[in-house]
Amino acid sequence: MWVIAGLAAAGALVQDSRASSPGASELEVKAAMLYNFIKFVEWPPHTVASNAPFVIVVNGSGAFASVLARTVNDRTVGGRPVAVRQASTAAEMQGCHVVFVAGTDPARSAGVVEGTRKSAVLTVGESPGFARRGGMIGFVIVDNRTNFEINVDASLRAGLKVSSKLLRLASVVREGE
Amino acid sequence: MKAARSIKAKLIAINMVTSVAAVVCACAGFAIFEIRGFRAILAGEIGTIAQIVSASSQAALAFHDYKAAHETVSILKAEPRVSAGCIYSGEGQLIAQYLGPAAVRCPSRSPKGPEEVFDAGHLSLTRTVELDGQRIGSVLLIASLEEMYSRLGRFALIVCAVLGASLLLALLISSVVHNVISRPILQLADTAREVSSRRDYTLRALPTGEDEIGVLVERFNAMLGQIQAQDEALREAHDETEARVVERTGELQAEIARRQKTQVELERAKESAEEANRAKSAFLANMSHELRTPLNAIIGYSEMLQEEADERGAEWVGEDLRRIRGAGRHLLALINDVLDISKIEAGRMECRVEPVDIRSMIEDVVSTVEPLARRNGNAVVSACRTDRLTMPADMMKFRQSLLNLLSNACKFTERGTVTLDIADAEEDGRPWLEWSVRDTGIGIEQSQAEKLFRPFSQVDSSTTRKYGGTGLGLAISQRFCQLMGGRITFESEAGSGSVFRIHMPAEERDGQECMAGAPAGPVE
Numbered sequence: 001m002w003v004i005a006g007l008a009a010a011g012a013l014v015q016d017s018r019a020s021s022p023g024a025s026e027l028e029v030k031a032a033m034l035y036n037f038i039k040f041v042e043w044p045p046h047t048v049a050s051n052a053p054f055v056i057v058v059n060g061s062g063a064f065a066s067v068l069a070r071t072v073n074d075r076t077v078g079g080r081p082v083a084v085r086q087a088s089t090a091a092e093m094q095g096c097h098v099v100f101v102a103g104t105d106p107a108r109s110a111g112v113v114e115g116t117r118k119s120a121v122l123t124v125g126e127s128p129g130f131a132r133r134g135g136m137i138g139f140v141i142v143d144n145r146t147n148f149e150i151n152v153d154a155s156l157r158a159g160l161k162v163s164s165k166l167l168r169l170a171s172v173v174r175e176g177e
Numbered sequence: 178m179k180a181a182r183s184i185k186a187k188l189i190a191i192n193m194v195t196s197v198a199a200v201v202c203a204c205a206g207f208a209i210f211e212i213r214g215f216r217a218i219l220a221g222e223i224g225t226i227a228q229i230v231s232a233s234s235q236a237a238l239a240f241h242d243y244k245a246a247h248e249t250v251s252i253l254k255a256e257p258r259v260s261a262g263c264i265y266s267g268e269g270q271l272i273a274q275y276l277g278p279a280a281v282r283c284p285s286r287s288p289k290g291p292e293e294v295f296d297a298g299h300l301s302l303t304r305t306v307e308l309d310g311q312r313i314g315s316v317l318l319i320a321s322l323e324e325m326y327s328r329l330g331r332f333a334l335i336v337c338a339v340l341g342a343s344l345l346l347a348l349l350i351s352s353v354v355h356n357v358i359s360r361p362i363l364q365l366a367d368t369a370r371e372v373s374s375r376r377d378y379t380l381r382a383l384p385t386g387e388d389e390i391g392v393l394v395e396r397f398n399a400m401l402g403q404i405q406a407q408d409e410a411l412r413e414a415h416d417e418t419e420a421r422v423v424e425r426t427g428e429l430q431a432e433i434a435r436r437q438k439t440q441v442e443l444e445r446a447k448e449s450a451e452e453a454n455r456a457k458s459a460f461l462a463n464m465s466h467e468l469r470t471p472l473n474a475i476i477g478y479s480e481m482l483q484e485e486a487d488e489r490g491a492e493w494v495g496e497d498l499r500r501i502r503g504a505g506r507h508l509l510a511l512i513n514d515v516l517d518i519s520k521i522e523a524g525r526m527e528c529r530v531e532p533v534d535i536r537s538m539i540e541d542v543v544s545t546v547e548p549l550a551r552r553n554g555n556a557v558v559s560a561c562r563t564d565r566l567t568m569p570a571d572m573m574k575f576r577q578s579l580l581n582l583l584s585n586a587c588k589f590t591e592r593g594t595v596t597l598d599i600a601d602a603e604e605d606g607r608p609w610l611e612w613s614v615r616d617t618g619i620g621i622e623q624s625q626a627e628k629l630f631r632p633f634s635q636v637d638s639s640t641t642r643k644y645g646g647t648g649l650g651l652a653i654s655q656r657f658c659q660l661m662g663g664r665i666t667f668e669s670e671a672g673s674g675s676v677f678r679i680h681m682p683a684e685e686r687d688g689q690e691c692m693a694g695a696p697a698g699p700v701e
Contacts, residue, residue, distance in 0.1 A: 036239045039309045077309060165236035169245050 027064055029146050030139055031071040034100060034124060037137060038077050040166035043097060044159045047120045053083040057093050059112055061102030062086060068100070090115040101125040101135070109135060113154075120159045131173045136160070140171075149173045184359040189351040196347040197340065204336040211332060215325045219258075219300055220293045223320045226256060227304040231316045234264050238272075238306050238314040246273035253277075253318070260299065261319040263287070267312060279321055287315045298322055361385035365394055378405035458523035465516040472512065476505040514649040518632055521656045528574055528660050530685070532567035535599065535610075542576065543597065546583040554592040555616075557583075562600045568610055569685040570661050578654035578665070582614040582677045585650065590618030593674070601683070608683040609663075615676045621669040629667070630655045654679075662686060 038054060054077050058065035065086045072082040087093045099116055101109045104127040113123055113134045123135045130138030131149040136158070138149045150170040155162050230249060237245035246264050253262040253275045260279040264272050265287035274283040281299065288294075294301045299319050306314040368382040381398045385391050483498035520526045539559050550557045586595040595616045602609040621629065632652040655665050662682050669675035 033240060036308075039239070040236060079310075163236070165233070169236050169240055169242045 025067075026146065027067045028071065030126065031064065031068040033139075033146065033148065034068065034098070035072050035075065035077075035082070037122070037124065037166070038082070038098065040163040041122055041155070042161040042163070044120050047097070047159075051080065053081040054098070055083050055085060055096035056098040056100065057085050057087045057096040058100045059087055059093075059102060060105075060108060064100065064102050093121070096121060098122045098124060101127070101130070103127065106133065109133065117158070122155070122158075122160055132175065134175065136162075137170075147171070151175060184362065185352070185355040188355040188358065189348060192347040192351040193344055196343040200336070200340050200343050204332075204339070208329065208332060208336075212325065212329070215328065216295060216300070219320060219322075219325070220302065223259070223300060223302045223318050224293070224304065226253070226259065227302055227316050227318045230262060230264070230318070231304050231306045234273075234306055234314065234316065235308050238264070238266065239308050241266075243272050249273070250275040250316075258320050258324065259318055260321045261317075263317040263319075264306075265315045265317065267314050269315070272314070281319050281321075283317065283319075287317060295322070358390070361390045361394065365390075365397060369397070372401065378408050455523065458519045458525070461516060461519040465512055468512050469509065472505055472509050476502055476509065479505060514653060517653050518649050518656075521653070521660075526656070526660065528571040528657070530569050530571055530661060533570045533572050533575060534567055535563065535565060536561060538576065538579070539597065539599065542579050542583060545580060546587060546595075549584055550587045550595060553587060553590060555587050555590050556594045557587075557597070558594060559597040560599070562598065563610060565601070565610065565683060568681060568683060570681060571657070574657040574661065575679075575681075578657050578679060579612060579614075581650040581654045582665075582679070586614050586616035586618065586675075586677070590616045590674070593617035602680065604680075610681050610683045612679040612681070613676055614678075615674065617674040620671040620673050620675055621667075622671040626667075626669070630665075 034056070038056075056068065056072070058068060065084055069084040072084060075082055085092075085096065087096075087099075093099055093112075093116065097120075099112055099121055101112045101123065102125075106127055106129070109125050109127050109130055110133060112125075116123055117134075122137070124137045124139070125131075125135045126139040128138075128140070131151040131154075132138075134151065134154055136151050136155045138151075140147050140149055148170050149172070150162060150167055151173055152162060152167065153175055230253070233249045233252075234246050237243070237249055250262045250264050250273045253259045254277075257277075259275075260277045260281040261283055262275040263283035264274070266272050269287040271283055271285055271287070276282065288301070288303045290303070291305055292301075292303050299321055301317060301319050303315055303317045305312050306316060364385070365382050368380060372378060372380050378401055381401060382394045384398075385394055479498050479501040483495050483502060486492070486494040486498060517526070539561060543557055543559050547557060583595065583597065593616060595614065598611075598613040598615065600611050600613070602611045630651050632649050651665075658665050658679055658681070663680045665677060665679050667675055667677045
C-alpha cells in the first residue's frame, strides 16, 4: 500500500514518464504531501510577493530537510520556486510560508505553533495530536497509510484558506478535541 | 386513351418525385442539423460534468486518495446520461470508476489527450486533471446517445408522416391538373385518327392556346392544309393520266387491229405465193416429161433423116435437118435447165456424194470442151497442182458445173486462152480444193456482176443472141456446188478476162448427204 502510494506520489510530481525511484520512504511520502499541501492553501495576498520563492522551514530534522529539498528541487508552486530552510529559533522562521515541525515532541510543536500564531504561516507537524493542539495540518498514520488531520480554525485565524478539496481528504478536527 | 394515361402518369410521377425529393432533402438537412446540434450540446454538457469531476478529483489524485476518488466519481449516479465515469492516474492507470446500469466498462488505460469520440452508441469524453499546471490524471466519461436516437426516431416518424401527406397532395393535384396538358393532346390525336381513317383532309384540329401544344396544333393544321392541296393535285393528275391512258389504249388497239389485219393478209399472200411456187414446180416437173418426149422424137428422127440424107447424098436436105436437130437440142437444153432450176427451188434436187477421181475429171471435161474452144480459136490449158487423188462430190453435178464454167470461158473469149487450174486451199482449218477457170475474154463489168448468178439473166439480151446459152447455167452451177458443200466465186475486169473458181471441201464431212435446200443468192 505504502509503496504503491509512494510510487504514485512520485509519479504525480514527475511530468514525463520516468520510472519513479523504488523504495520511497515515509519521509519522501510526507515531503511529497507537504509539497502538494501548498497547492491547496491560499495565503493572504500581502504575504506572497510575485517573484519571491515559497519558503518552507523545517524544524528539527536535517534528514527531512534534505529529502524535502530534493523533492521540491526545480518544482514550482503557482510559478514560483520553492525554497527549503532549516531553522530552530523563531527569528530564523521569519518570512517563511510553511513550517514543518519534525519529530514527536509536543513541547517543541507547541512552541513553534505559538511562535507563528501571529503570522500567515502554515504549520505542519507529525506529532500525534498536532492539529488538535493548534497546529494546522498534522500527519497521522492510519492502517499503515499516511493521512492527515486539518485544524481549519487555526488556519482561519492565521488568515490562510485551505481548499475544500483538501479538507475532503482529511479528517477535520476542532481545537481541543 | 393510352396517351392520357401516360401523360397523367408522368405528371403524377413528376410531381410526386419532386415532392419526395424536396421533402427528403429538407428532412435530411434538418436531421443532420439536429444531430450535430445534439452532439454539440451533449459534448458541452458532458464536458462540463467532466470538468467538475476533474476539479473534484484533484486533491484525491494529488494525494492518491483512491477512496476519495471513488467517492468523487460516484456522484455521476445522479446524471442518467452518463453510463460510466473513469478516473485515471497520471500514468493512465484506472484508479476509480463508476459504472451505470448500461453494460459499459471503463477502458483499462486512459486515452491520451482531452478528446470527444462519438461512436455508434456513446460519446467518450476525456478531460485531463491538472494541478498547478501539471497533469496529474484524467477523467473519462461515457455518455449514452440513446436520447439522441429516440429523438431521431420521433423525427423520422414525423418525416414519414409529412412525406405521406405531401405524396397524397401531389397525387391529388396532378390528377386534377394533368388535363391542362393532356386534353389538347388527346384532341389532336383524335383529329389525326379521324383524318387518316376517313381520308378527309379538310378536317382541322381545334386551336388550343399559345403554348407548345398550341404551336403543335397550328403546325398540324398547316400540314393538313398541305396534304389537302397535294391530294387534290394528285387526284387531278390521276384523272388526267387515266384519260390519256384510255386514249392511248384506244389508239394502240386500233393500231394492233390494223397490223393484225395486215399480217393476216401478208400470211395469206405468202401462202398463196408459196402455193403458186409449188404448183409451178410441180407443173414443171410433170410437164418436163411431157415436153421431152416429143422433143427427143424430133431430135432423134431428124438425126436419122440427116444420116440417111448424107448416105443418099442429099446435102440440100441434110443442112436443114441439122438445123432442126440443133434447134431441138437447144430446146432440150433449155428444158433441162428449167427442170433443174425448178427442182432445186422446190427443194427436190437430190445429190449423192462419192469420191471423184480428180485427174479423170480433168481429162474428161477438157476433152469435152475442146471442140467448143477451137470454134473461137481458144486454147485450153490445164494444171493440177494438188497431190490429192479424189474429192467427195456428186459426179454428174460437179461435171456439169465445171463444164458450164469452161464453156462460158470459151464462149466469151476469142483467140485467147482458157486455163483450168486445181490447187489445195484451206478454210477454217479444213482442207479445200479450188478449181479455177481463167479466161482472157471480154470480162464482166461491175454493174453486171450482181445479176450473174440470178436465173434468167445473162449479162444482157444481146449476149444471149450472140453467145447462145439459156441464162440458167451459172445459177444452176452455183446451186449444185452449194448442195455439195462448196460454192463458186469469181473475179473479173471488163475487157481483161475473168476467173471463176469452184471451192469444194477436199474431205468428206459428217455424213454423205448433200446440203438440203441450200438457199440461192448472189455470191461474191
